[in-house]
Amino acid sequence: MTTEPVAGDDAERKKNRFHFDRHTPEYREQFTEVTAEMLDKCPVAWSDTYGGHWVAAGHSEVFELARSAEYLSNDHDPQHERRGYKGISIPAPDVGFRGGFLEMDPPEQRHYRQLLNPYLSPAAVARWTPLVDEIVRASLNEKIETGRIDFVDDLANIVPAVLTLAMLGVPLNNWDIYVEPVHASVYTPPNSPDMPRIMQSRIAMREDMNRQLAEIRADPRPGLINALAQAEINGTVPPDPELLGVISLLIGGGFDTTTALTSRALEWLSEHPSERARLSRERDTLLDPATEEFLRYFTPAPGDGRTISADCEIAGQQFKEGERIWLSWAMSNRDPAVFPNPNEVDLARTGNRHHSFGLGIHRCIGSNVARMVFKRMVTAVLDRMPDYVCDPAGAEHYQTIGTIQGMKHLPATFTPGPRIGDGLDETIARMQVMVDEQRLADPVTARKGAATIK
Amino acid sequence: MKVHVDPERCQGHTLCAMIAPAIFTLDDVDGHSTAIDGEVPAGQEAKADEAIRSCPEQAISVIP
Numbered sequence: 001m002t003t004e005p006v007a008g009d010d011a012e013r014k015k016n017r018f019h020f021d022r023h024t025p026e027y028r029e030q031f032t033e034v035t036a037e038m039l040d041k042c043p044v045a046w047s048d049t050y051g052g053h054w055v056a057a058g059h060s061e062v063f064e065l066a067r068s069a070e071y072l073s074n075d076h077d078p079q080h081e082r083r084g085y086k087g088i089s090i091p092a093p094d095v096g097f098r099g100g101f102l103e104m105d106p107p108e109q110r111h112y113r114q115l116l117n118p119y120l121s122p123a124a125v126a127r128w129t130p131l132v133d134e135i136v137r138a139s140l141n142e143k144i145e146t147g148r149i150d151f152v153d154d155l156a157n158i159v160p161a162v163l164t165l166a167m168l169g170v171p172l173n174n175w176d177i178y179v180e181p182v183h184a185s186v187y188t189p190p191n192s193p194d195m196p197r198i199m200q201s202r203i204a205m206r207e208d209m210n211r212q213l214a215e216i217r218a219d220p221r222p223g224l225i226n227a228l229a230q231a232e233i234n235g236t237v238p239p240d241p242e243l244l245g246v247i248s249l250l251i252g253g254g255f256d257t258t259t260a261l262t263s264r265a266l267e268w269l270s271e272h273p274s275e276r277a278r279l280s281r282e283r284d285t286l287l288d289p290a291t292e293e294f295l296r297y298f299t300p301a302p303g304d305g306r307t308i309s310a311d312c313e314i315a316g317q318q319f320k321e322g323e324r325i326w327l328s329w330a331m332s333n334r335d336p337a338v339f340p341n342p343n344e345v346d347l348a349r350t351g352n353r354h355h356s357f358g359l360g361i362h363r364c365i366g367s368n369v370a371r372m373v374f375k376r377m378v379t380a381v382l383d384r385m386p387d388y389v390c391d392p393a394g395a396e397h398y399q400t401i402g403t404i405q406g407m408k409h410l411p412a413t414f415t416p417g418p419r420i421g422d423g424l425d426e427t428i429a430r431m432q433v434m435v436d437e438q439r440l441a442d443p444v445t446a447r448k449g450a451a452t453i454k
Numbered sequence: 455m456k457v458h459v460d461p462e463r464c465q466g467h468t469l470c471a472m473i474a475p476a477i478f479t480l481d482d483v484d485g486h487s488t489a490i491d492g493e494v495p496a497g498q499e500a501k502a503d504e505a506i507r508s509c510p511e512q513a514i515s516v517i518p
Binding site: 444 | 465466467468469471472473480481482483484485504507508509510511512
């Protein structure tokens with residue numbers, strides 16, 4: 001941190017300055033130190049990176065800012081129809097559309113949330129648990145006899161993807177059209193030689209999304225896409241690119257975040273076998289707080305950008321309209337003022353008011369899905385591969401943690417065990433029949449009760 | 455002991471109902487929380503306290 005004054009009227013306002021670049025490998029490597037320094041010296045600081053923007057790291061500062069929707073805008077306006085704001089990414093990606101309702105403000109944002117909440121509430125999500133258990137069981141079956149698994153490729157990439165597609169109303173079998181582009185887009189640097197291949201897979205995914213939206217509009221079937229296809233927002237029918245932005249948001253939010261949380265937690269548990277045994281033994285009381293603690297410690301989605309929409313003073317800092325600000329859920333989750341021993345994992349931590357699902361009106365709409373899927377995957381691994389050991393030489397973390405704090409690969413070995421029931425392809429085919437026959441993707445307003453496995 | 459969830463602050467994080475299901479119920483449609491009317495059941499006071507301390511939106515308070 002530097003405190004040299006800058007020229008002009010901003011001198012006092014921007015006296016706390018910190019060169020913050022979360023897209024560099026150094027930030028990942030020095031996360032604990034950078035975080036401690038910012039929390040100690042400048043919980044809100046001005047950074048000269050990416051055209052200049054504020055960074056909020058302190059827990060109480062992030063809390064206050066994130067809940068000030070009247071002064072902080074999520075709007076992304078690439079066509080300059082309003083004020084040209086740049087949405088939630090810093091820097092803003094060079095795309096001509098906005099990323100669903102996470103890049104909107106009320107009242108529009110509220111209309112979308114109200115439309116989709118009945119598909120994603122705790123009551124709506126609970127019905128999917130038996131189906132998730134089946135996909136988890138079948139995914140583990142594919143590897144259980146070999147004694148080797150990659151927890152990313154063979155489990156944590158698959159289950160969230162299959163479930164998200166089921167909730168959308170997309171055929172489950174299409175999961176492999178979606179997994180690779182979503183996962184690889186997050187971790188591949190723009191200049192990578194692999195980028196053309198990933199762009200190809202993104203185009204294929206986009207084409208399938210278009211096809212699904214058109215199909216469902218012509219011949220409705222239950223799911224989130226159906227709600228969108230029939231939506232009126234503020235009295236008008238949203239154009240397709242906007243709906244595709246919403247679908248992309250649901251897919252982006254549903255896939256790689258839960259994958260990241262699961263792989264990081266499984267890696268940590270491998271490194272702490274006595275804690276793993278304790279979690280397995282005491283899961284009835286420990287699984288809930290442990291899940292919140294993994295969410296806090298690993299913060300899969302590390303933050304969100306906003307744009308200041310009116311001159312204001314929040315958390316003791318003056319902001320000017322049009323300035324950009326990064327709200328760091330990840331750094332605020334390490335604030336010692338709220339979390340004793342913040343850099344340690346305490347599976348039984350209490351008072352865990354972490355920010356990993358965001359705060360305020362934009363709270364992660366899929367938080368109930370994420371928790372359920374994570375818990376089902378982890379407990380199944382504890383039951384069927386209790387002695388797994390991750391291979392540090394093969395474990396591959398994302399090079400940077402600017403977007404998702406995830407892993408590309410997490411290979412492990414374990415004592416082989418028996419298959420239980422059928423494999424993944426057969427299970428997915430059976431689940432598709434269940435989804436269709438039992439109308440599992442209907443909103444909770446139309447359907448209650450858990451899925452019945454057949 | 456009585457507790458109250460401020461509906462203007464609650465955003466449906468669901469931690470309170472996870473910690474103290476006997477005290478908090480979640481709306482089927484949006485998952486937002488409400489506290490039971492009347493006294494917190496005997497023996498549940500510590501859970502009520504933990505729910506208050508865990509709410510990310512600081513939406514739960516003790517009614518004097």
